[in-house]
Amino acid sequence: MARGTSRVCAAVTVAALTTACTAGQAAPPAPAPQRATPSPSGSAPAEPAGVKPRRGEVGRIPGPYPRVISSIPTRRKVVFLTIDDGWEQDPGFVRQVREQRIPITAFAMRDAVEAKGTPDPAGGVGRFVGAGKWDYFRELNAAGVAVENHTLTHPNLRLLGRDAQKAEICGASRLIARRIGVRPALFRPPFGTYTSDTLAAAKACGIRDVLLWTATVQPGGKIAYQVPDKRLRPGDILLLHFRPHLARDFRILVDKIKRRGYELGDLQAYLAATSQAASR
Numbered sequence: 001m002a003r004g005t006s007r008v009c010a011a012v013t014v015a016a017l018t019t020a021c022t023a024g025q026a027a028p029p030a031p032a033p034q035r036a037t038p039s040p041s042g043s044a045p046a047e048p049a050g051v052k053p054r055r056g057e058v059g060r061i062p063g064p065y066p067r068v069i070s071s072i073p074t075r076r077k078v079v080f081l082t083i084d085d086g087w088e089q090d091p092g093f094v095r096q097v098r099e100q101r102i103p104i105t106a107f108a109m110r111d112a113v114e115a116k117g118t119p120d121p122a123g124g125v126g127r128f129v130g131a132g133k134w135d136y137f138r139e140l141n142a143a144g145v146a147v148e149n150h151t152l153t154h155p156n157l158r159l160l161g162r163d164a165q166k167a168e169i170c171g172a173s174r175l176i177a178r179r180i181g182v183r184p185a186l187f188r189p190p191f192g193t194y195t196s197d198t199l200a201a202a203k204a205c206g207i208r209d210v211l212l213w214t215a216t217v218q219p220g221g222k223i224a225y226q227v228p229d230k231r232l233r234p235g236d237i238l239l240l241h242f243r244p245h246l247a248r249d250f251r252i253l254v255d256k257i258k259r260r261g262y263e264l265g266d267l268q269a270y271l272a273a274t275s276q277a278a279s280r
């Protein structure tokens, strides 16, 4: 599906390098997507929320793996929500995700989750900085949220050699496996910057796909697009942060997305479909 593939590559060029745009080898067998582990209370974990791909809906994204993906090749009006770092840990947000069955993917960064250092003040003053540490992400996972890899310390990976990049990525995967009970399949490079060493390191750490994004969501729920026409497009991946007022901003954002006729998708189910889809 040429349209989907070219969009992926165009977005990669904007975000960073073009290394991953070369189509190549056959897809390896798909691992089971990350699913929720049993909740601390012992109750059954929630099934992942969000719409699932219809048969034949999703275009194939070719390897080599890890693939670098900025959007999902589909014509359906569906977008995907991803949330990074983990500084602000408002318990109200976990309730919101659980009760409203909102599909999100969280990219956890160790120093944020453990509140080692100071969060970016751009989102306002935090009330819940590091409040729940890894328990917060365990609760999200029990609510059906995949917890994925966003490094240990949030470096600019272009400034690091392969071994240092591997330490950041493998270290975070090991930590998340220990703390959450599921090993990450996805990696999001801080600032969206990466090199060919990043892809090699991610592969060595068991990462299946590197996830970028097509638009960021600012405080107040405002969408900042990376495309000139400033519109949501089918398959867009939106990036938010665990910032103060996330619950409020999230309500505004979800309303806005639905008003425009879009649904929220299950990212893991869609990614699986990009591997399985026949080349058309």
Ligand SMILES: [Zn+2]
Pocket: 084, 085, 109, 150, 154, 190, 191
């Ligand atoms: Zn980040």
